[in-house]
Each structure stands twice: as C-alpha cells, then as structure tokens.
Amino acid sequence: MPADTKASRQMHWVKTRNLTYIILALWVLFGIILPWFAGSLNAYTFMGFPLGYYFCVQGSLIAFVALIWIQNWRQDAIDDEFGVGEE
C-alpha cells in the first residue's frame, strides 16, 4: 500500500477526475446528443424499432446503467491502487 502522501492523493484525484470526465462525455452522448438527433436516426431500424425512438425509450437507458456500473468498477480499481478503497 503506497504511503498516503500528498503526491499519491494528487495522483488519485487526477485519475478519479479523468475517469469522471470520460463518463460525463459518454453521458452527454447518450443523454443529449442521440436524443437530439432522434429524427435523423429514425431513418434506421433496430430490433424492429425506429432507431431514434429506440434510444429515447431503451438504448440510452441501458447505456446509463452500464455507465454507472463501469465507472464504479474502474473507480474501485483506482481506489485500491492508492490504498484508499477500504470498505
């Protein structure tokens, strides 16, 4: 377990922050950009649904659930790496 120094805390935060930025960028994609362009996406069909409609009622929702679980999985790894992941 690395020493709980200022530098290691700093590194922990930088990694945490970068992970959060990535997750938020994906959140913007599924929560804002895809629903915005639902009209154009409807030209395609997915599992029998118009694609734009599909994202608004299901696709983006599945993505949100996945985003949270993936972020937590990565964040646990970051916390453990710096020895701050105690239960």
Next chain:
Amino acid sequence: MSTESMSKRPAFLDNLGKVYFLYTLGFLAFFAIMAVFERLGGSAQAIGIGFLLFTIGIYAVIGWLSRTAEVDAYYVAGREVPALYNGMATAADWMSGASFVALAGGVYFGGYPYLGYIVGWTGGYVLVNSLMAPYLRKFGCYTVPDFIGTRYGGNTARLMAVIILVAASFTYVTAQINATGTIAAQTLGVPFEVGVWLGLLGIFICSMLGGMRGVTWTQVAQYIVLIIAYLVPIIWMSNKQGFGIIPHFSYGEGVFRIAELQAQYGLNPPAQPIAGLSVLTTPQNTPGDVMNSWKMVSLAICMMAGTASLPHILMRYFTTPSVRSARRSVGWSLLFIFLLYFSAPALATLTKLQLLDPNLATSIIGKPFADVANLEWIKHWASVGMLAVQDQNADGILQLNEFFMRPDIVVLATPEIAGLPFVISGLVAAGGLAAAMSTADGLLLAIANALSHDLYYKIIDPSASTKRRLTVARILLLFIGAAGALVASLKLTGILGAVAWAFDFACSGLFFPLVLGIWWKRANTAGAIAGMVGGFVSGSLYLYLVFNKIMDPWWGIDDIRFGIIGMAVSVVAMVVVSLMTKEPSKEVQAMVDEVRVPSGKTILSSGH
C-alpha cells in the same frame, strides 16, 4: 450509537434476503388468494380494499418495528443499509405517483417531447454517481443543507439551502399526497378529500416512529409491490397481443402500426374540447424539427440536473456503510428504476394499440358510438369525470378526437381497458399507492429533517438534547404532512406538472452549489449564496411570468423547463461572485481535499 442497538440490529440485517424473500412470497400468495376470491364472486371493490389494507398493514408493521430514539438511526438509518437494499429503497423513494401513475399517460399523449422524462429521470443517476453521492457520503452529513452549511460556512448559506429544499420538496410532496388520495378515494369509494387524509395517515405510519430507518425498510417493501404491479399488466397484455412474454424488445412494430393507424384516423383537435381531459393529437414518434429536439433535450437536462439535486434522493446515499457502497447502491438504484422506466413506453404503446387497433377486440375507435358508451370501463371512469366519449360530429361512430381521457389514468385504467380481471386492478392500485406513499415518506422526511436539524438544531438551538431534537423532528413531520394534505386537497395542478416543477426548483437553486462545492475548491460562501439566490429567484420569477402568461416563453422554455433559466443564472452568478471575492480558507480547501478521498473518517462526526 448505543450498544443495545448494535446487539439488536445485526440479526435483522443478516437476514434481509430471507425476510424480503418471504415477504415477496407472502404478497404473491395474497395475490393468488384474491384471484380465487374473484372467481368465487368477490366484488372489484372488496378486492381493491383487500389489497390496500393488506399492503398498508405490512408497512405499518415495518414502521413499528423500526422505531428508534437515536439521532443516527432517525436521520440516516444508522448508516448500515446494504447497497442492494438501499438501491431498492431509493428506487421506491424515486418512483413516485408520477412515474407509476402518470408517466405512461404522458408518453401516450405527449409523444416524443415527453420522452425527455424517460431519458431525464434515468440519466440523472449518472450525475448522482459521478458528481455527488460518493462525496456527500464521505462528508457524513445528515441532510443536504448540512453539506452546504459546512462546506460554505455560515447560517445564510445553510438557510438558503433549507428554503430551496422546502420549496422543491413541498411542491413534490403535494403531488404525491394528491396521488395517494386519488387512489385511496377510487378504491375505497370515499370522497377525494377524505382519501387524501387517509393516505397521509398511511404515510405517517411509515415515517413517524422510525424516521429514516422506518422509511428505508418500508420503501424496500414498497418497491417490491410497485414493480410487480407495474410489470404484471404489461406482460399480460403483451401475451394477449402476441408480442411475446417480455414485450420490451419486440413492441417496435407496434410503434409502426400506431403510425399507420394515426394516419388512418387523423390526429385532429376535438370539435369541442373538454376541460381537464385530453384527446390524442400528438403522434407517437415524429421528432424531426429542431424545436422538437430542443424541447425533448431541454426537458431531459432539467430532469437530470434536478435528479442530482433533489435532497430526498441524495440523502438516501447517506445511509450506506461506506463510500464504495454508496456508489454501488447508485448502480442498483438505477437498475431497479430502469425496470419501470423502460416499461412505461411499452405500456403506453400497448394500451394505445388496445384502443386503436381494429384487429383487437378491445378497440373502441371507429366502433359504433352506442356500443362504446355502454362498455363497463368507459362508464366507470366517465362516472368519476376522468374520461368522456362524445359523438361530436353525430355520425354514430367514435372518432379518435371524440375520445377524451385524463392522461393520469392511463396506467390505472389499463387493466380494465385490456379486459384483465379485477385482481389486476387491485394490484395496480396497491402498486400506485406504494409508489406515491414511498416518495411522500422520503420527501416529508427530507423537509422535516432539514427544518429540525439545520434550522432548529444548527441555527436556533445548538444546545438541544437528542430527545428534544427528535421530538421537534416528529412534530414538524406532522405539521408538514398536514399542510401538504391541505394543499393537495385543493387540486392545483396535475400530478406530472407539479413533479416537473420540483425538479426545476431543485436544479435552479442547488445543482451548481452542490457540484462546485465538491469539484471547484475556489467556490466560496459569497459565490454559493449568489448561486442559490440567483438561480432560485430567477427560475421562480420566470415560472411565475410564463405560467401566468405575463410573457411568452423564450425558445420554447415553458413552465416545466424553467430550470434551464435558473441553472444558467445560478452558474454564472456563482462563478462570477466567487472569483470577485476572496478564496476560501486553507481549512475549507483541506476539507474539500479530504472529501475526495473515499477512505477514512467522515468530515462530520456521528451525532453532530
């Protein structure tokens, strides 16, 4: 925490899985008994009353068993709720009468722009998880204003947070008590005003004695009831219509079929509108122009930011044992919420097909008017003013624009529309009641706790004893509940509208002060106050002007989207004022650093 409670709790906590599994079996057994009772000739009303009494009885038992005299247990359930169960409790806390009763109806009548609710009310949890929950848990606060008051220091910031919390949560809770009253009145056959007070009584039973602990364990029970009640009718209908056992992945062709039928019948406004009731005029799915996209996305943004600022949700994550379990429980929460939210559009689609598709026996549009007006369910809902059929063009045929319905009743009426047995209607009523009660519990507790902890204990009387603090908290709960019921009985707005306002209030005033308090060390007291006051006042003013038609909405930002205005003002005011004034002290900056480390002691100690 006293040793007595330490020795008493684990037995229950270790057996949570068993306890709730048996409870679920018991509920299903009760459902089966009611189904048999119906076969033997039991009336719809007796079945409905049976469901209500049975479920409320169980909640009351849980509420009684969870009674407590400890501050930590009363405010944060002793911080010992495992992630999975906190996820269920949050899902029940979250899914209100609006989600359960009104959402599918909103999608049914509102089309694409209303899908903003679906995306917004799920996507918000990504923000809760990445920006808020783990850090607030590390902080160790009892309430959301507790965080604001400690991070920014000073009673002004704390008081402002309390005011916004009360405004948002009170708006929300009246809608929930309204929904509770509607269901109780419908099922028990009593006037709405009586139903409201009966509903309130049920809410108090869950929250008065045990505070957050009681609410937590009843909410878990309520989640189980509400999700069963939501999914059973959908699956039933789906099988009748040939969409398979689980319709969620296969109703796509239903969307296309509805588009055909809409073109065939035509989406025209009614010849003579009826106040309070709607006819279908918005197509199921045609986004297309920029304005529609903006309406959808702006609504989603308000709901997402509102999710991440609503105190009754954030405070659920104060109850987990650790930071990691707080994050994990956000994951569970959204998974449980997702089960209902990806079902709502399926329900709206299937119900619409039931009514429109001439190939189905239940369809009414295009049928002879006299036949339709004689249907049992039409007569039932028309008699309470929730539905109307009028042959306005006198051609003897029911046209699409001659069928009027209150959007709020789509879910409740669906079992009858689809010709399902009464026992399903009873189940759905119990589910709707569970949804509305669980949310009302959480909201009332959020308000009463903020007033008792932040206003009374932290600002007015910091020397108050534990006993006194909890007594004050319970008395406040009574008064706020009564005030909520009083306002609800006035029936000021529809269920969905009032709920959207609560999200807008919360994100206008609290979103940026909370986020920047964790993510921007430079944020200081003056900035936070400017952000809260600026966002809340500008948002409320905009709402007042637009709602009363004193001014036209800007770029389609109407009364359910005023959070866009509030948040914009809030972030600008907060950043500008923070930069113009002195940076926060070394201690405060160190505190922010400490919040970002998941392990170690909380900032605020237990019992603070």
